[in-house]
Amino acid sequence: MSLKSLAAKIFAKRIVAKSQKWIQNPIEAQEKVFANLIENAKNTAFGRDHHFNTIKSYEDFKKQVPVRDYENLKSYVEKVVEGEKDILWPGQPIYFAKTSGTTSGVKYIPITKESMPSHIEAARNAILFYIDESGESDFVNGKMIFLQGSPILKEKNGVKLGRLSGIVAHYVPGYLQKNRMPSWETNCIDDWETKVDAIVNETLKEDMSVISGIPSWVQMYFEKLQEKTQQKVGDVFPNFKLFIYGGVNFEPYRAKFENLIGRRVPSIELFPASEGFFAFQDSQKEKGMLLLLNSGIFYEFIKADDFFEENPERITIKDVTLGVNYVLIISSNAGLWSYNVGDTVQFTSLKPYRVIVSGRIKHYISAFGEHVIAKEVEYALKEALDDTDIRVNEFTVAPQITPESGLPYHEWFIAFEKAPEDLVAFASKIDKAMQLQNTYYDDLITGKVLQPLKITPVQQDAFSLYMKSIGKLGGQNKVQRLANDRKIADVLSNYKVAHN
Structure with a gap:
């Protein structure tokens, strides 16, 4: 064993042991983060506008700080981008992470001197936890x-600007x-x-x-x-x-x-975003990623099924339950407040708190009230692929509301690297897995509102060509797994291939 390998093992053991303090006291860790955030930001423009000096509890915070997405926080962010200080967080950010939003165009997510170390430490600690558990x-x-x-990196009013991975x-x-x-x-x-x-x-x-x-x-x-x-x-x-x-x-x-x-x-899954580094896979033996509760981020959760109601219930980690699909809401030392990240998560463990990413709150199919999410389509495909030699390059799903004949259905666009011999039988396996997971979808199939899903094979490079056509090839850009409209489907239809 080299000195470098030995040093990595020793360092890993120390970091894992140090992390146990907050892992074993999660609610206390979050309460501490919450208090620090409110105290630090009470004299900012946002803090004054929302009377942070009167906030004594999470209940006070909920009354005074509504849930926002980027569009609703934009008036504050624009002041920060223009170079004003003490707007969302004391002083100015050290970076803007530039991302592209579906409704907001280019988004500028602030990264502060307080929030930047969490991005670095989380990526490092993910590897150290792996070393400590595996001994490798x-x-x-x-x-x-x-x-x-x-x-x-470019510069905007004295603040460096770039993609998060570039920063x-x-x-x-x-x-x-x-x-x-x-x-x-x-x-x-x-x-x-x-x-x-x-x-x-x-x-x-x-x-x-x-x-x-x-x-x-x-x-x-x-x-x-x-x-x-x-x-x-x-x-x-x-x-x-x-x-x-x-x-x-x-x-x-x-x-x-x-x-x-x-x-x-062996692999390690991470849950990073421009808005913060939220979780990493801390164990090869357990499902899910460890939610980082001491890294300057205070978490709130709203049930995805209730999210579009007028006043959905907001809860903290102490009230979450296993297996429920939650919209992830964060407040952070980057100056984001009750901010809807857009991701949905499910808890796989409460001791410690571990999550899986189940999808995006805007990425779903519910053209007929089926409420299908990304986790369900990904799991259904995995079930159908298990114990076969079929290989998939990429896929996405869209509703076909007005077919040429018959009932509507979900259309799966799949780029196969090795296609199934019987495409209909493969589609049937996916459909059965979908019905077992989603009772709404099952009811629509059995009630003859929808017909079972259909697969449209597309050429192997179809998704690369699509991403290139919208200027999102490579980097941090990801293919959207499912949509409630036909925008992606209509482009992919140009790349259909025949299948026997």
Whole structure:
């Protein structure tokens, strides 16, 4: 064992032990975060407008601070962007994470000197928890890569501006700099396809041990590696020992990844966002990701089924229950207050608090009252793929409300890497799994309001072509799993392929 591996094990043990204080006292940890946030922000413009100096409890906070999305917080954010100080948080942010919203156009999410360390520590601690539980640390000696956006930052009224992954690239610790791939020059390439080609060329001869990124874009990197070498990725990189990912559920990609790699590689799931780093997978043995309760973020939850009611109930972690679909609401030391992140989560454990990401509150299908969410379609596909050699590159689901004949149905657009011999039987397996999970959907099928789902196979690169057409190929961009309209479906219809 190298000195570096040994040091990683010792450090991991120390960090895991230190984390137990808040893990074992979660409600106390959140109460402390809440009190600190209110105290620090009481003299900001937002704090004065919402009478933070009178807030003594969470009940006071709920009465005085309504739930907002970006659009409703925009008047404050615009002042921050214009260079005004003490608006949402004391002083000015050190960065704006630039993201694209579906309704707001470009969004500028503030990152402060208080919130930035949490992004870095959470990513580091995810690896340290893995080392401590598994005892594996040899991978720290190899090369590591994170497929991310360009680290080139612009400036807006004295504040640096860029994609979150590009901002984070500036915080790679010194002891990892020699191991880090790709080179700075390659990382700065904007065009995603050109960038991936350059990464392939740079990493081909390296001893890659850790590979990280959104699964769909890592998949493109693996495919290009295989195309160039005519070898499995696991043979090109025999010491590839850890895959780190976030942003989407990995399960729909797992079979394809194992085929590309040639073996199963342990993985760690992360739950990062521009608004904060919320959770990471702390155990290979338990389902879900550890919710980070001491990192400057105060969490609220609203049942997704109630979210669009006039005054839905807001609760804290002490009142959540297992298996319920909640909209995630945060207040943070970046100056976001009762902010609707847009993600929905379900708790898989309450001791400690672990979550899975179940979807997006705006990404669902309920054209007929079925309330289908991303977690359900991903699980149904996984069930149908289990114990088969069928492999899926990518997929999305949309309602077909006005078919040429027969009842409406859910249309699944799937890019197969290895298609099923019997597409109808495969669709039936997915449909049965959907009915078992979602009683609304089951009622609509059995009540003959909907007919069972249908699969429309599309060419293997259909989703890459679609993402390229909307300027979102690569980086942190993800394919939308499902939609309540036909915008994505209508584009993908241009890439249909025949299936026997």
